[in-house]
Amino acid sequence: MRYFRLLIICILVLNSCKKKSDETLKSTEEVEEVNYVSFGKSIIADDAIAAKSMAQHYKSMPVGDSINSKMTAKVTDVCQAKGCWMTLDLEDGSEVMVKFKDYGFFVPKDIKGKEVIINGKAFVNEVPVDEQRHYAEDAGKSKEEIALIIEPKKTFSFEADGVLVVQ
Template sequence: MKKILIVFGIALTIIACKTEDKKTEIQDVEKEAVVYTSIGEEITADAAKSASDMAEAYKSMHVGDTINAKMIGKVDEVCQSKGCWMKVNLEDGNQIMVKFKDYGFFMPKDIAGKEIVINGKAYVNEVPVDELQHYAEDAGKSAEEIAAITEPKVTFSFEADGVLLKGE
């Protein structure tokens, strides 16, 4: 009987030690919270779609369709004039042209490659030639590149009311 109690005691001690290790791992993960800088309206990163999920949503949309959306993505490009638009990578070879609601806020010009969360309205838009040329000029493209834009383009667009910029 003593042997059974000793074996039982050792088993409980081992189990208790393993449980403690798991608690430490969970606490370490919780310490690694992501820090964001909020721009525009206050939003949270909760329930944000991935760029690939958003790409699938855009594929089912047509010119004129609009949906409320929140997504996480990486910035490809920002307006170098004043930060009034940005392009976000959809991870499928497409980009989203993001503008800001009522031009109520602008983005820093040096955030290409940074992770962001955007909240607002996703839509499919046909952009006229003059607007495409204006964006190319804002992006610092050459006169030849701007002159080469001669056709309107169907784009995936987004009107953001709030942006979270991931900290470092």
């Protein structure tokens, strides 16, 4: 009788473990794999901070200061001439201007609205009028809009050495 009770307890314990592992297996299978296209230096998607968190870092940085960072955000605009820069939404009403290290790579011109992960240096910059006009021209702005640019502008900037574009 004693062995019979021990056998039943062992079967119940093993059976309960099996159910938990089946549930774990199902939840692991439900995780969707995200595919990326890589540009520049090879980077991994791990440890990227959200755009909203990055916006807080930018607000506390003085002009000229920089930090190494990896962030994820949505593309709001891309250079339509070559893909040599892009702007990203920081989810707080501001944007970050992204250029690519040593002009070493470009991104596709059709990634507006896609999620990206960028790695590199984040910094606050003061952009002169002529550079702002150049970017406005690359973005396809009208001559009237370009003419309205008349003073330097404090911007959030990022020099990326690697970019992952979500497919």
